Amino acid sequence: MTKTYDSVPSHRVAFIGLGVMGGPMAGHLAAAGHQVSVYNRTAAKAVAWAARHGGRAAATPREAAEGAQLVFVCVGNDDDLRSVLLGDDGVYAGLAAGAIVADHTTASAEVAVEMAALAQARGLGFVDAPVSGGEAGAVNGLLTVMCGGDETAFEAVRPVAMAYSRAITRVGGSGAGQRAKMVNQICIAGLVQGLAEAIAFGEHAGLDMKQVLDVIGKGAAQSWQLDNRGQTMVDDRFDFGFAVDWMRKDLGLVLAEARRNGSRLPVTALVDQFYADVQQQGGGRWDTSSLIRRLREPRQD
Incomplete structure (x- = not known):
């Protein structure tokens, strides 16, 4: 599909992390007319991105951030986030007061609060902004973004981030975006397990499950x-x-946060263990829908 971009004044932006999600997201920023500098831990990927989209490949996060009004980050986890934001070669060291960092990493709420406080001490803005929509959403520019942080910083980020989003919403203060993403992952874990059980049941019952899914997809079971x-x-x-490995990382964040806030998540904890079984089957890089593989294994009882 072809993405239509809103008319937004060109910004000097940086994008840190050009993985499955970050690469296409940065590409949409360039296509929307923004001046984009990029950094990736594997430098060749940044060079290839710049050759394809224009912009500039930087040798360090700090170099990418220098002169930027907005910096977008999409890396793996809390430690990765700290490594690209902090230190002499980090993003924060390269930014002038008033610049804003929007973090699209799915990380802990705790690290979001920590990074926001450090940003504020430097006169910077910070928005935790995890996304939902998967690789297809990133490629098509149709991600859903849930944000936590200062409202002024959010409003500065929102029109630019719409280049790769269909909805971007502030749900509260620092850490709220990450907690909203946890809600999202709780929902997905339960839904996928329910769908896996339904399909496995229908197959054992001798039903044409493609036909059945088409039928029930027109009713209350649609998702x-x-x-x-x-x-x-x-x-x-x-x-x-x-990937299952990524979902287990996310569910680990969910379960840790639940322990902190006193939530009971029996289904989520169970599905997390089911994903561990899939990893044991060699499915760490399979899509999360591979939960059904457990149910297709020969029964042991």
């Missing part, structure tokens, strides 16, 4: 997971999408 993963689950195809 994004059913529409986008049901048919491939029937076909036993999982070589795409959001």
